[in-house]
Amino acid sequence: DIDPESLLPKLPDPDELRPFPTTCATIFRGHEGRVRSLSIDPTGKWLASGGDDGTVRIWELLSGKQIWSVKVASDEPANVVRWRPNAEAYILAAAAGEDIYFISPISILSPEEEEKSRAILDVGWGYAASSETNGQSKKETPAKWARPGARLEDQGALVRVTVRSTIKVITWHRRGDYLSTVSPQGQSSAVAIHTLSKHLTQLPFRRLKGLAQSAQFHPSKPVFFVATQRAIRSYDLQKQQLVKILQPGARWISSFDVHAGGDNIIVGSYDRRLLWHDLDLSTRPYKTLRYHKKAIRQVQFHHGGLPLFADASDDGSVQIFHGKVVGDLMENATIVPLKVLKGHTVKSELGVLDIDWHPRQPWLVSAGADGTCRLWN
Amino acid sequence: MASTEETKTAQVRIQLTTRYPDIELPDDPGPLLVSTGFRRYALSTLVNNLLQTERPVPFEFLINGQFLRTSIDEFLTANGISAETTLTVEYVRALIPPLHVSSYEHDDWISSVDVLSGSSPAVREAEEVSSGQERILSGGYDGLFRMWNMSNEVIATSNAPDEGGHTLAIKSVKFISPQKIASSSMDRTIRVWDYSEESATLTPTLELYGHKSSVDSIAVHSQSSRILSSSSDRSVGLWTTKKSEAPSAPENLIPKARNKRRKLSHPTPSKTGTQRGPLSLLTGHTDVVSSAIFSPTDHTVGYSASWDHTIRTWDLTTSACVDTRTTAHPLLSLAAMNGANLLAAGTSARHITMIDPRASATTIAAMTLRGHTNGVVSLAADPDSPYGLVSGSHDGTCRVWDIRSVRPGVGEVGGGQVGESVYVIPREILKEKGKSKAPVGGEGLKVFGVCWDKHVGIVSVGEDKRVQVNKAGDIIRT
Ligand SMILES: [Mg+2]
Numbered sequence: 001d002i003d004p005e006s007l008l009p010k011l012p013d014p015d016e017l018r019p020f021p022t023t024c025a026t027i028f029r030g031h032e033g034r035v036r037s038l039s040i041d042p043t044g045k046w047l048a049s050g051g052d053d054g055t056v057r058i059w060e061l062l063s064g065k066q067i068w069s070v071k072v073a074s075d076e077p078a079n080v081v082r083w084r085p086n087a088e089a090y091i092l093a094a095a096a097g098e099d100i101y102f103i104s105p106i107s108i109l110s111p112e113e114e115e116k117s118r119a120i121l122d123v124g125w126g127y128a129a130s131s132e133t134n135g136q137s138k139k140e141t142p143a144k145w146a147r148p149g150a151r152l153e154d155q156g157a158l159v160r161v162t163v164r165s166t167i168k169v170i171t172w173h174r175r176g177d178y179l180s181t182v183s184p185q186g187q188s189s190a191v192a193i194h195t196l197s198k199h200l201t202q203l204p205f206r207r208l209k210g211l212a213q214s215a216q217f218h219p220s221k222p223v224f225f226v227a228t229q230r231a232i233r234s235y236d237l238q239k240q241q242l243v244k245i246l247q248p249g250a251r252w253i254s255s256f257d258v259h260a261g262g263d264n265i266i267v268g269s270y271d272r273r274l275l276w277h278d279l280d281l282s283t284r285p286y287k288t289l290r291y292h293k294k295a296i297r298q299v300q301f302h303h304g305g306l307p308l309f310a311d312a313s314d315d316g317s318v319q320i321f322h323g324k325v326v327g328d329l330m331e332n333a334t335i336v337p338l339k340v341l342k343g344h345t346v347k348s349e350l351g352v353l354d355i356d357w358h359p360r361q362p363w364l365v366s367a368g369a370d371g372t373c374r375l376w377n
Numbered sequence: 378m379a380s381t382e383e384t385k386t387a388q389v390r391i392q393l394t395t396r397y398p399d400i401e402l403p404d405d406p407g408p409l410l411v412s413t414g415f416r417r418y419a420l421s422t423l424v425n426n427l428l429q430t431e432r433p434v435p436f437e438f439l440i441n442g443q444f445l446r447t448s449i450d451e452f453l454t455a456n457g458i459s460a461e462t463t464l465t466v467e468y469v470r471a472l473i474p475p476l477h478v479s480s481y482e483h484d485d486w487i488s489s490v491d492v493l494s495g496s497s498p499a500v501r502e503a504e505e506v507s508s509g510q511e512r513i514l515s516g517g518y519d520g521l522f523r524m525w526n527m528s529n530e531v532i533a534t535s536n537a538p539d540e541g542g543h544t545l546a547i548k549s550v551k552f553i554s555p556q557k558i559a560s561s562s563m564d565r566t567i568r569v570w571d572y573s574e575e576s577a578t579l580t581p582t583l584e585l586y587g588h589k590s591s592v593d594s595i596a597v598h599s600q601s602s603r604i605l606s607s608s609s610d611r612s613v614g615l616w617t618t619k620k621s622e623a624p625s626a627p628e629n630l631i632p633k634a635r636n637k638r639r640k641l642s643h644p645t646p647s648k649t650g651t652q653r654g655p656l657s658l659l660t661g662h663t664d665v666v667s668s669a670i671f672s673p674t675d676h677t678v679g680y681s682a683s684w685d686h687t688i689r690t691w692d693l694t695t696s697a698c699v700d701t702r703t704t705a706h707p708l709l710s711l712a713a714m715n716g717a718n719l720l721a722a723g724t725s726a727r728h729i730t731m732i733d734p735r736a737s738a739t740t741i742a743a744m745t746l747r748g749h750t751n752g753v754v755s756l757a758a759d760p761d762s763p764y765g766l767v768s769g770s771h772d773g774t775c776r777v778w779d780i781r782s783v784r785p786g787v788g789e790v791g792g793g794q795v796g797e798s799v800y801v802i803p804r805e806i807l808k809e810k811g812k813s814k815a816p817v818g819g820e821g822l823k824v825f826g827v828c829w830d831k832h833v834g835i836v837s838v839g840e841d842k843r844v845q846v847n848k849a850g851d852i853i854r855t
Pocket of ligand 1: 332
């Protein structure tokens with residue numbers, strides 16, 4: 001008899017796939033209540049976090065020292081924080097309720113950086129003023145761009161954009177001028193694309209089939225991905241048309257991420273699935289992984305050149321995978337589970353709510369319902 | 378076959394030697410016949426008898442450069458040495474476990490520490506620091522550094538931001554001389570201060586601008602008035618502390634108070650005419666530079682370690698990078714061993730890599746020191762030995778290493794020789810709380826800085842807001 005297992009291609013030994021995160025190196029304590037979101041800045045030195053206490057905080061990544069904070073909401077969680085993906089200036093986008101704040105955390109900036117950041121945020125005021133006088137009525141604008149007031153401006157929150165419904169997702173375009181927000185309950189305004197240099201908000205999808213869950217820009221092409229509960233659609237932004245519909249087979253998608261090459265997508269779902277799609281192959285997933293006992297909240301590729309990806313779950317764990325994408329159309333990605341990172345405690349059925357990879361190092365950060373962020377290396 | 382009885386009584390010829398004149402045997406007894414069952418303790422007793430010491434002095438023994446940790450018989454077997462040969466056995470004073478001496482409490486996390494004593498490089502021959510008059514500098518995340526005397530008293534504190542002090546956390550502080558101090562900060566500046574012992578005052582004299590991000594470490598060379606700095610902006614800075622020789626500061630990096638809000642974020646320099654720029658900025662690293670040091674033998678040579686995995690050698694006269702060594706991990710700290718051509722680099726992967734920076738060296742990593750359970754962020758060489766090193770880690774411990782205490786690394790990443798620490802120094806606060814094991818991620822106990830002074834001992838600082846002094850008994854190497 002031949003053991004059928006022996007006919008399967010052998011997966012590489014995880015030890016040979018180092019480096020990848022294995023150990024909790026730092027615990028970031030300070031938030032009162034859940035930490036909802038976190039993001040490492042493009043230089044890789046600072047961690048930003050947002051939580052149920054309505055604060056946005058910045059920490060020194062290795063030491064875990066909190067060095068800056070601002071309270072952006074008194075009655076709502078700071079649900080999302082995302083650094084602008086460009087190291088020339090420090091700008092943090094943070095969402096609480098229906099508001100997005102663009103923050104330039106002045107105390108860690110050099111005068112030069114502060115000036116650049118301020119210029120990037122201020123350039124749109126003139127544009128917005130001129131388009132308003134051109135007859136566009138305020139009623140029609142899908143979002144209101146305003147100065148957030150002296151208290152917040154003194155702390156570096158220089159611009160506030162208010163949309164119609166609570167924002168759950170922010171994703172930046174790689175150049176740092178466009179960003180997209182997703183407000184799942186927003187119906188026709190659920191997905192918005194904002195242009196920072198023009199202080200302009202557009203609603204590209206008047207009708208979406210299902211509740212919007214997440215959105216992403218293609219890493220190199222003018223293509224935009226939108227996930228509803230069951231499907232991920234890609235759109236050509238220039239031709240304004242639907243390109244492809246992916247059917248991961250999950251009942252409720254929570255998040256997805258596009259590989260730097262643009263042809264592979266990972267999808268996480270509340271029904272505990274992690275799915276890998278190869279866009280060259282099929283609209284169905286190439287691989288379905290079911291390791292978690294509870295919902296998967298977040299998935300992310302390492303975007304700094306390492307063949308790694310990770311997911312975060314309400315079971316309190318983060319799982320690290322090797323995921324090597326090969327250029328060859330005929331060859332599939334090699335996927336190897338590497339490590340389960342445990343440490344966050346589950347609070348009221350909620351575990352790890354967000355993760356982010358370091359821009360270059362094999363380091364990961366996670367945000368927990370237990371009120372902590374953790375650095376794993 | 379030899380019977381068990383015979384094995385037990387087997388003997389081996391040893392020749393005792395030492396490189397320390399004060400413990401040399403008065404009359405060379407020549408080769409001695411000892412039992413192969415002898416271990417360190419029996420050999421130590423033998424040497425004490427030969428020396429006729431009044432009180433027993435604990436000795437350690439080296440055979441072929443390796444510490445004897447087993448019986449001689451087991452050592453011979455493990456190393457494939459015949460019992461027929463005469464063994465050369467070197468003896469040294471045993472390191473005495475460093476004991477806790479005192480703790481100095483702060484209000485905030487402490488990032489860095491330096492010591493001034495009679496043996497400090499910052500003290501010139503003409504000057505003197507008598508015993509008991511030593512000073513400790515501690516740099517804090519509160520943006521201030523403090524000068525302590527040996528009686529746990531703060532005798533001077535650096536200025537507040539609106540009086541010429543740092544506006545963000547201090548990352549490094551060093552004595553340049555008994556009257557001069559340099560500090561670096563997350564606020565992107567290095568500041569030079571005059572210290573007066575009579576009035577116990579610190580006066581800011583220079584603000585050095587040039588780095589575009591946090592200045593995470595500085596090294597000083599007192600005789601040439603040079604400072605070498607490393608920054609998150611991926612560059613290494615070379616500076617002079619002589620105002621007249623320093624280039625002017627880059628205008629775009631000096632904060633200007635233009636409105637109220639900006640004034641809050643970047644206080645106006647308190648004095649005009651004190652801002653200066655770098656002699657040069659050395660570029661090449663592709664990630665955060667965690668540490669930069671002068672070569673201990675030639676101050677025109679600098680070394681830097683970076684998150685980009687490399688150690689670079691710089692010719693500071695021409696500002697040229699003359700060598701790049703690539704390791705396997707992000708590097709978080711760097712120190713040069715005293716009197717040996719070795720650099721020690723601490724990694725985020727929880728170990729220390731020993732590197733021979735000479736161009737002639739063929740291997741990348743000469744040795745790996747393992748034992749820490751979190752990133753190794755600070756290193757200091759033993760002031761008295763070319764083999765000794767102390768490391769400070771985010772795991773909440775300092776470890777003392779003797780690079781002669783090694784075993785061959787079989788099947789481990791990197792291979793080569795693997796060293797194990799001789800002593801682990803935990804945080805005293807952990808003992809006070811009745812615990813023995815550091816919590817996950819060294820939380821609350823992370824060590825950020827460590828310094829090893831011949832007179833004061835091993836001084837370490839960290840997240841527990843304490844300056845902790847540990848000192849071995851005087852017997853260690855007098
Ligand atoms: Mg393919």
